[in-house]
Amino acid sequence: MLGAPLLGLLSDRLRASAAVVLPVLALIVFLQLPREFSLNYSLFAYELRPIFIDGLSWIFSLIFLIAAVLVAIYSWHGNNRLEQISIPLYAGSAIATVMAGDLLTLFICWEISALSSTLIIWANRSRYSRSAGMRYLFIQVLSGLLLLLGTLLHFQDTQSLLFTAFALDSLAHWLIFFAFGIKCAFPLLHNWLQDAYPHASASGTVALSAFTTKLAVYCLARAFAGTEYLLWIGAVMTAFPIFFAVIENDLRRVLSYSLNNQLGFMVVGIGIGTPLALNGTAAHAFCCILYKALLFMSMGAVLHRIGTTKASELGGLAKSMPWTAAFCIIGAASISAVPLFSGFVSKGIILFAVAEEGYWLLWLVLLFASAGVLGHSGIKVPFFSFFAHDQGLRCKEAPKNMLLAMGITAAACIGIGVAPDLLYALLPNSMEFHPYTWDHTITQLQLLFFAGLGFVLLYVNGWYPAEIRALNLDSDWFYRKPLRSLASVGLKAFNNSSTGWQKLRSQTARKLVDMAYQSNGPRSQLARGITVSSMVLIVSILLSCTLLFYYL
Amino acid sequence: MPAKSKSVKTLIIGLYIICAALLLVEFFYHRHGHFDFELWFGFYAGFGLLAYLFIVLSATQLRKWLQRSEDYYD
Numbered sequence: 247m248l249g250a251p252l253l254g255l256l257s258d259r260l261r262a263s264a265a266v267v268l269p270v271l272a273l274i275v276f277l278q279l280p281r282e283f284s285l286n287y288s289l290f291a292y293e294l295r296p297i298f299i300d301g302l303s304w305i306f307s308l309i310f311l312i313a314a315v316l317v318a319i320y321s322w323h324g325n326n327r328l329e330q331i332s333i334p335l336y337a338g339s340a341i342a343t344v345m346a347g348d349l350l351t352l353f354i355c356w357e358i359s360a361l362s363s364t365l366i367i368w369a370n371r372s373r374y375s376r377s378a379g380m381r382y383l384f385i386q387v388l389s390g391l392l393l394l395l396g397t398l399l400h401f402q403d404t405q406s407l408l409f410t411a412f413a414l415d416s417l418a419h420w421l422i423f424f425a426f427g428i429k430c431a432f433p434l435l436h437n438w439l440q441d442a443y444p445h446a447s448a449s450g451t452v453a454l455s456a457f458t459t460k461l462a463v464y465c466l467a468r469a470f471a472g473t474e475y476l477l478w479i480g481a482v483m484t485a486f487p488i489f490f491a492v493i494e495n496d497l498r499r500v501l502s503y504s505l506n507n508q509l510g511f512m513v514v515g516i517g518i519g520t521p522l523a524l525n526g527t528a529a530h531a532f533c534c535i536l537y538k539a540l541l542f543m544s545m546g547a548v549l550h551r552i553g554t555t556k557a558s559e560l561g562g563l564a565k566s567m568p569w570t571a572a573f574c575i576i577g578a579a580s581i582s583a584v585p586l587f588s589g590f591v592s593k594g595i596i597l598f599a600v601a602e603e604g605y606w607l608l609w610l611v612l613l614f615a616s617a618g619v620l621g622h623s624g625i626k627v628p629f630f631s632f633f634a635h636d637q638g639l640r641c642k643e644a645p646k647n648m649l650l651a652m653g654i655t656a657a658a659c660i661g662i663g664v665a666p667d668l669l670y671a672l673l674p675n676s677m678e679f680h681p682y683t684w685d686h687t688i689t690q691l692q693l694l695f696f697a698g699l700g701f702v703l704l705y706v707n708g709w710y711p712a713e714i715r716a717l718n719l720d721s722d723w724f725y726r727k728p729l730r731s732l733a734s735v736g737l738k739a740f741n742n743s744s745t746g747w748q749k750l751r752s753q754t755a756r757k758l759v760d761m762a763y764q765s766n767g768p769r770s771q772l773a774r775g776i777t778v779s780s781m782v783l784i785v786s787i788l789l790s791c792t793l794l795f796y797y798l
Numbered sequence: 799m800p801a802k803s804k805s806v807k808t809l810i811i812g813l814y815i816i817c818a819a820l821l822l823v824e825f826f827y828h829r830h831g832h833f834d835f836e837l838w839f840g841f842y843a844g845f846g847l848l849a850y851l852f853i854v855l856s857a858t859q860l861r862k863w864l865q866r867s868e869d870y871y872d
Binding site for chain 2: 609716
């Protein structure tokens, strides 16, 4: 029933209006369901539980559905058929994954979401999106394979496929942990996020930002709540992206680093594992999807009108796009946790939960990260695109559908900030938490305003790093540079032969090198020749392998 | 560096005033906190400022190692 979005628009070439109706319908259907619900099913004598709704999955499903509606409104203007099919498929598979109660269903929907999100990237057809999509696909499939292996081993150990809490006590569980971690952008496994997201179209990136990573957060919360490693993984995740985000030029890439940072907060909440902390994670995921989408939407609008989101090329757009600027500022205020906006009431829970457990060092790291968020997302993104040096760029305001989507999202951000109990009522666990104490409000305002003061001091004195057209290295260097150099050296060596066999030899050699290239290089043959039908083939092969395994 | 128009200057002065006000407010209400260091005068203010400065200045240094031209991977 809610799997319907999965299949819905596969064959429909008609449009965007249908794309909006579909998630709205799904949302209505969803809201009719009770908050505790489970559907059991027996398949070949294995107990499956394809749908399992409890407090945790309920709220994630809810926000995913809302996000699906917002994305559909935002992308209403588009005419890219592949993208229009892929986005609802992606949203639907994400929702289905969240509702999965057993590992098999989880795996199938996990893979569908990976494939459909890759399609979204490829649909963009920009100069870089083919290769970026290929790298993205490789990493997502890797995550899927780890999940599959983990599931099989887990089944061997326990004879159960139910998706419940796991402890990190067996190889199976570690594999699953890493599978989730990849999709959640754990440190060193994170770079696919910054690599791929900026290469999707304006609407594509908004869709991408909402689902995959939060899906991983949900899975981690379900399976590994209270795992201590997550505390430190999360802490690192909040801290390191900030540095990268400050020096990054492409503003959508800045937002991708910022997404990584927000995920860190959620991961820390999972690591603590108390009902309060898990509430914080769920609340933060809810708010983050909204304000991240808002920020990506505003940057997407800029991309749509101007053609770039590179800070070095932007500036002074507030005059031409006042509404977009205003929405962007609302998103920036939300992510910085300014009081009266959504981030304040959700991040506050997590910080409080950390403090309650006495983890003072962790708490300081999170506080540090909170100040940092203001620096890149809160100030940099709106300032350098809409204000700062006016380059004389003039354009029309964003299209009406984008404004509508942004408006609704912005209203939600403010609404949650002003009336947090509305959100708190939706959370999985009951709790007593009051974000608007004098203490909390004033100290947060101090933190933010003084960080802002720091910005002003730097900028006015010319110490703030300039926005330059450049590329910054990150952990993807390890698999992009060395392997390519090896491959090109190999190619060169073979091309230096001078006999009449040269052509034949280099062709064979090229094939050999390409096979090495295939899964690792940015310009592999696979990227050139891939089509949607080949993807369907791969999916069906993967699924039949899964079935085969279960027979064995 | 941007041209410093009058409105920008007003904004900056406004910022200074708000910051000063936020510090003064500390004297007027009873502070609670989980940790001892939270209760130092101006802790959050100072932490925010220092954290921000640290991040931006060290990121600028980090840039020296990490920066490449845009077509580095091509």
